[in-house]
Amino acid sequence: MTQNLESYAEIVGNDVVRHLRQLADHLTGIKVVHVNSTRYGGGVAEILARLVPLKRELGIDASWEVIEGDKDFYDVTKKFHNGLQGNRVVIPETQLGKYEEINAENADRLRDKLKEADVVVIHDPQPAPLLRLVGDHKGKWIWRCHIDISRPHRPVWKYLRNYVSVYNASIWSLSWFAQNLPHPQYIIPPSIDPLSEKNRQLKKSEIEKAFELSGVDRERPVVVQVSRFDRFKDPIGVIQAYRLAKTFMPLQLILAGGEAADDPEGDLVLKEVRNTAEDDPDVHILNLPPDSHVEINSLQRIADIILQKSIREGFGLTVTEGMWKGKPVIGGDTGGITLQVIDHHTGFLVHTPEGAAMRMRYLLTHDTILKRMGKKARTFVLENFLLTRHLREYLTLMVALVKGMDERIEL
Numbered sequence: 001m002t003q004n005l006e007s008y009a010e011i012v013g014n015d016v017v018r019h020l021r022q023l024a025d026h027l028t029g030i031k032v033v034h035v036n037s038t039r040y041g042g043g044v045a046e047i048l049a050r051l052v053p054l055k056r057e058l059g060i061d062a063s064w065e066v067i068e069g070d071k072d073f074y075d076v077t078k079k080f081h082n083g084l085q086g087n088r089v090v091i092p093e094t095q096l097g098k099y100e101e102i103n104a105e106n107a108d109r110l111r112d113k114l115k116e117a118d119v120v121v122i123h124d125p126q127p128a129p130l131l132r133l134v135g136d137h138k139g140k141w142i143w144r145c146h147i148d149i150s151r152p153h154r155p156v157w158k159y160l161r162n163y164v165s166v167y168n169a170s171i172w173s174l175s176w177f178a179q180n181l182p183h184p185q186y187i188i189p190p191s192i193d194p195l196s197e198k199n200r201q202l203k204k205s206e207i208e209k210a211f212e213l214s215g216v217d218r219e220r221p222v223v224v225q226v227s228r229f230d231r232f233k234d235p236i237g238v239i240q241a242y243r244l245a246k247t248f249m250p251l252q253l254i255l256a257g258g259e260a261a262d263d264p265e266g267d268l269v270l271k272e273v274r275n276t277a278e279d280d281p282d283v284h285i286l287n288l289p290p291d292s293h294v295e296i297n298s299l300q301r302i303a304d305i306i307l308q309k310s311i312r313e314g315f316g317l318t319v320t321e322g323m324w325k326g327k328p329v330i331g332g333d334t335g336g337i338t339l340q341v342i343d344h345h346t347g348f349l350v351h352t353p354e355g356a357a358m359r360m361r362y363l364l365t366h367d368t369i370l371k372r373m374g375k376k377a378r379t380f381v382l383e384n385f386l387l388t389r390h391l392r393e394y395l396t397l398m399v400a401l402v403k404g405m406d407e408r409i410e411l
Contacts, residue, residue, distance in 0.1 A: 005057055011194050012388050020388065023395040024058035030118040030402060031139070032062045035110070037077065037126035039066050040290035041258060042228065043190060043317040044123050044146055047390070050193040054391055065113065067106040067127045072098050074264050080125040083156030084149045085232060085312040091156070100129060107133035119398050121171075128163040140401040144171040146190070147314040148335040149179060169401060173315045173336050186397055189339060190315045191390035192324060192381070197293035199324055202301060210298035214284045220250040221364050224303035226296055226321070229257045229269040229287075232312045234332065237353045239276050239283060241309065244357035246282070249364060256286040256299050300325050304370070305363055306347075309356055313337050320385045323347075323377035328370055330359045340385065346377040 009017045034052060036044050048064050055062035069077075076095040083089040107114075107130050114120055114130065118139040122130055124146055131141050143164045149157070149172075157179065164170060164181065171186045172178045178185045192199050216222050223242065227233040235255055242253040255273060257266075270287060277283040288295060300306060306322030308331040315336030319329050323340065329347035331337040341347040348359040363370045 005054065007195055008386075008388050011382070012386060016388050016392075020058065020392055020395065023392065023399060024055075024060060026399050027395065027402065028059040030060060030398070031116060032060055032119045032121070032398070033114060033117040034062070034064045034121045034123065035067060035114075035127050035130065036064075036123035037067055037069070037074075043315065046196075046198075046317065047190055047387075048123075050196060050387055051391060051394070054387070055394075058395075063113075065110055067103070067130075068109070069102045069106075069126070071264060073102040073126075077126045078264055080156060080160065081147060082232075083153040084125065084147055084160070086148075086151045086153060088153055089156065091159075096159070103127065103129040104133055106130065111135075118402060122167075125160055128160060131166055132163060140168040142169045142171060142397075142401075143167040145177065145314075146173060147177075148312045149177050150174075150335070152179075169397070171397070174339060177314075177335075186393075188390065188393045188397070189336065189385065190317055190320075191385050191387045192317055192320045193387040194324065198297050199321060200297070202294070202297055206294060207298050207301050210295070210302045213295055214254050214256075214286065214299060214302075216252045216254065216282075216284060216302070220252050220282075221304045222252045222254060222302055223305045223307055223360060224254040224256065224299055224322075225307040225309065226256045226300065226318045227308065227310075229266050229273060231265075231269055232310055233257075234309045234311050235269070235273045236276050237311075237356070238307055238309050239273070240353035241307075241356035241360065242283065244353060245360040245364075248361050251360070251364075252282045252284070254284045254286065254299055254303070256288055256296060258288045258290055258292065296321075297325075300327065303327055305330060305360060307356065308332065308337060309350065309353075310334055310337060316340065320381055323374075324381045326374040326378045328363060328373035328377060330356050330363075340380070342376075342380070346373060346380050 005017050034048050038045050052062045052064045076099045079089045079091050111134050114134050115137045120141045121144050123144045169184045171188050173189050175187050225238050245251055300322050306327045306329045308316050308319045310332040313335035319340050322329050329341050331341045333349035333351055341349055343349045350356045
């Protein structure tokens with residue numbers, strides 16, 4: 001459940017909420033359907049869980065559908081994900097056939113709802129074929145890409161482009177992710193909800209539980225990375241960085257993650273992480289349930305530094321979350337992390353475990369700078385990456401598409 005819109009005014013100001021209502025007045029009663037591949041796990045599901053109810057509160061008939069698939073389907077869509085983020089992958093025709101077959105089944109199941117919608121937003125590669133499969137339809141269709149597709153493996157993109165090129169528009173998190181497509185393309189970075197369980201202010205007793213959950217002690221510094229157990233998040237590199245930094249100072253590491261229903265590689269990567277940790281008592285690996293929002297909130301709040309040492313990253317909402325808690329972030333110099341971590345101001349951008357270790361050591365020996373960066377980080381999120389900004393940009397885009405205005409929007 002989201003909070004009432006007026007609750008956000010206490011954080012972002014009354015003018016922001018009035019602006020949202022003004023935009024939504026032009027969309028009252030329209031049907032909007034979002035479709036993705038999982039109800040839990042990962043940033044897309046978290047955003048939709050907060051965004052869709054707010055649209056309803058504004059008078060929009062918004063809903064959220066999730067496609068259904070089996071392990072074979074998610075195996076091939078994981079290959080799509082890896083290939084679009086630059087890995088060389090081979091996808092046999094039989095797997096492509098499975099991808100198309102599952103999408104055809106979902107098109108049959110969702111056809112009536114999608115055909116009657118005024119706006120349909122399809123998220124990421126998993127349900128991309130739905131537009132071609134649904135057939136005649138009433139509204140405008142948008143493909144929303146959340147991943148770093150700046151340097152895709154070309155055969156994978158060529159195949160997927162056949163499906164997404166027929167959309168009325170596409171949305172990207174960063175301008176350099178966008179690809180050559182024959183329709184308008186929009187830049188809308190993701191966001192966090194400051195009132196959600198993962199980001200709200202916690203009571204002291206709730207924060208205290210993080211020490212019990214993780215097993216860290218209060219006397220030594222703690223660095224935390226929260227993310228799915230995915231090779232693109234480089235959890236092995238995080239452990240290497242921690243070990244390098246620990247040779248200079250006492251240090252503890254928390255790697256907290258969980259599973260996404262559409263990611264079949266999570267268990268394998270988790271095993272690799274545990275093997276790399278080698279029973280180090282100061283490496284605390286937490287495989288959390290998908291609803292562990294307060295727990296993640298508390299872990300980020302006891303951290304001295306937040307890490308997100310990804311080697312590819314569509315955006316990195318865990319970066320945003322950490323910055324919102326007033327923590328400097330050491331992040332990989334890639335994708336959406338570079339939009340958030342302003343080097344030497346809200347944190348540091350790094351390329352290697354050695355670089356991450358050096359920055360950890362620097363911040364943990366310069367407390368004044370650490371606190372100043374954390375304060376800047378929170379302000380930067382307040383001004384750029386909260387849910388109200390995200391909602392405003394979605395509403396603006398829908399007004400443009402539904403009202404058929406090409407160059408300007410008149411309110």
